[in-house]
Amino acid sequence: MLNVIIVDDELPARENLRCLLEKDPDVAIIAECHNAMEAISKIHRLQPDVVFLDIHMPKINGFEMLSMLDPQTMPSIVFLTAYSEFAVKAFEEQAFDYLLKPVEQDRLNKTLCRLHQYQLPNNVKHLDMVNQNLDYIPCVGHNRIYLLNLDDVFYIASKISGIYVFNQNNDEYFTELTLKTLEDKTPLIRCHRQYLVNLKKLKEIRFNESTGVSIILNNDISVPVSRRYLKSLKEMLGL
Missing domain, CATH: 3.40.50.2300 (Response regulator)
Incomplete structure (x- = not known):
């Protein structure tokens, strides 16, 4: 079937x-x-x-x-x-x-x-069908579709209710795209299991004994960094 x-x-x-x-x-x-x-x-x-x-x-x-x-x-x-x-x-x-x-x-x-x-069992689907990178992120809200330019994206967060894209004003936009798709097909960088960030918006990396490591963006929003991704993040930044 x-x-x-x-x-x-x-x-x-x-x-x-x-x-x-x-x-x-x-x-x-x-x-x-x-x-x-x-x-x-x-x-x-x-x-x-x-x-x-x-x-x-x-x-x-x-x-x-x-x-x-x-x-x-x-x-x-x-x-x-x-x-x-x-x-x-x-x-x-x-x-x-x-x-x-x-x-x-x-x-x-x-x-x-x-x-x-x-579709017979012996056949295997191609998994990597499309390698095209995204020029924008489609988001849904108020009976319309927003096409957010990647330059306007500060970070993306995965919540219980879905995947949300945030801009300079920290406005959130819901998208149907998965975090994995967004990581693979945009320049955004994974810094946490639930977060992607735009390194072009990076202001500083803050180390705190009580709260751990955070990325501070140009709009002063703090995004958490997990130990798993800290090493690769520092390598990207030449630290």
């Missing part, structure tokens, strides 16, 4: 693909998403086998969204688009397949046949 998520900002396109996929008894559509941020959340939570991903979406397109997924849980990606010129780019991103919209049943069946074979 293939667990599938459809990601497309156009309702008619989602409905058309859903109707075609439902003809295969070995396909289960576990979610439909109308934007990239909703899709990232569903992919992390539901861990589908396959994502049918539209390339042209507002704010964050399909290629950008792919670069924001955790490589360790990367599903097979089938890109969807009405523009054939994106075929080469799709396969450069190591997509499993590429379908032109409106999707036709015969062409989809060929893709599904290959997907069923690919």
Whole structure:
């Protein structure tokens, strides 16, 4: 059984693909998403086998969204688009397949046949599918998506309620991206199991016998440093 998520900002396109996929008894559509941020959340939570991903979406397109997924849980990606010129780019991103919209049943069946074979136990998924670094961090709030430039990010913290990005004013923004993805695909540095920092915003490193080691940022916010990461941090700074 293939667990599938459809990601497309156009309702008619989602409905058309859903109707075609439902003809295969070995396909289960576990979610439909109308934007990239909703899709990232569903992919992390539901861990589908396959994502049918539209390339042209507002704010964050399909290629950008792919670069924001955790490589360790990367599903097979089938890109969807009405523009054939994106075929080469799709396969450069190591997509499993590429379908032109409106999707036709015969062409989809060929893709599904290959997907069923690919999902056999003896096959191993590629974990490092996309090496593209992020230019910004997508965050959600107040019925909108914020695209925070990395130069505006001071630190990132993992809390019980999720991952939060902080700017100069210490305003917090929720993101669906994992701390691991943010560590791998941005210049931010891990200083603690729950924190990443922007070393460009570093003001000082403070050593205190009672509270341990802390990084003081340019906005005077203190971020903890664990012993595990202190040595590598000092090496990066030439200390």
